[in-house]
Amino acid sequence: MTDECEVTITVNGRNRRSRVEPRRLLVDYLRHDLGLTGTHIGCEQGVCGACTVLLDGRTARSCLHFAVAVDGSDIRTVEDLASLDDLHPIQEMFHQKHALQCGFCTPGFLLTTVELLESTPDPDEAAIREALMNNVCRCTGYANIVDAVTEAAVELRRGRQP
């Protein structure tokens, strides 16, 4: 039974059917089987949040899930946010507010921000900081990330379409 299993997972709106070993982590399935390398692997033990994706609409560590165990689920990754020449308002604010330096952690921060602003369109700073507990950034010191999320919330409330 360590043999490969067939899974069907909706990734960024597309039904993807694959055969995977049970021990295949969701993050490796996304990166290696589907070629979606926007989701980054950091610590592989659930601490850093670089691998954060939306699993059935909620943030989840993709390094702490097996692809077989999320068979039938709906996954959104950073690739779903924007096309190459048209950034999502959250991405645009991260750009404008210098909310990244090396950028390694950024995909995870973006998806945490999507979850926050979908449920709480007008978060105060405490709510933003609590949501951002999901993710570790070693470069920015977080101040610019909080600014970017605040401004992204304003943009989205103004009706800017993602």
Place this chain on the structure above:
Amino acid sequence: MKPAPFSFVAPETLDEVVEALAAHGEDARILAGGQSLVPLMNLRLARPEVLVSINRCGELDYIRLSDDRLVVGALVRQIDAETSPLVQAECPLLAKGLRHVGLPATRNRGTVCGSLAHCDPLAELPAVALALEADLVLTSAAGERRVEAHDFFVADMTTCIEPGEIVSAVAFERQDPSERSALLEVSNGGSVFPVGGVALRWASAGGTCTLARIAAFGVGSVAQRLVDAEDALVGTDLGPTAIAAAVAAARNAVNPTGDMHADADYRRHLVGVLIERGLLEGEGP
């Protein structure tokens, strides 16, 4: 690192789950949210040969009232219990404790029963279960047994779960609306893991304390109910003398160890500070 190879089964009913557990015995582990188990597997500190996922068992995803109990099924995610109006009304201490568990992303997936079964000495929920005098429902192919929280938690990462058993539900004592409760903890620099903490429930009638339940975590190898501290409060006016007696009893009862985050004396001191703060400042965050 990547996990060692394993086999995977995902039954759709509790009967099939316990059948699979019976077939594989000690080689099997249950996968619920996986937020504690999968890190251990990635580090190869855990190498189960078979994972029995309960994520397809819709029948285990329920929160309901049963007499004087609030019963939470094995597949209830922490976030869903935390935000459940039923939990907030009937067991506010559980909702308060859940707010401190892990991170938002791990609460989205981790389960209430899974955290109890994992039995991390720094986890909040075992202390909440002790303070709410919970019963753990252990189901196996042979049937079902109920174990009081007091007997369930044995030591660091060790419970009385036998091979072939699953924690299929946990039944918490419902809190009276007149009760107050608080969960307080201290952690270093916003770390997910606290240094230590306490879960408190208390009630008064006519100026006299009629109920006190106190449990602590992070101050021993496993969460601990502090009965002497409770006894120091019941029947008193909850004034400074009574609180001082409870604080002294609590510090006397715990047996913390030191580590890089805090030494043993700090933790012993902390448990008293948090009890006093909870009783004086009330509901807490």
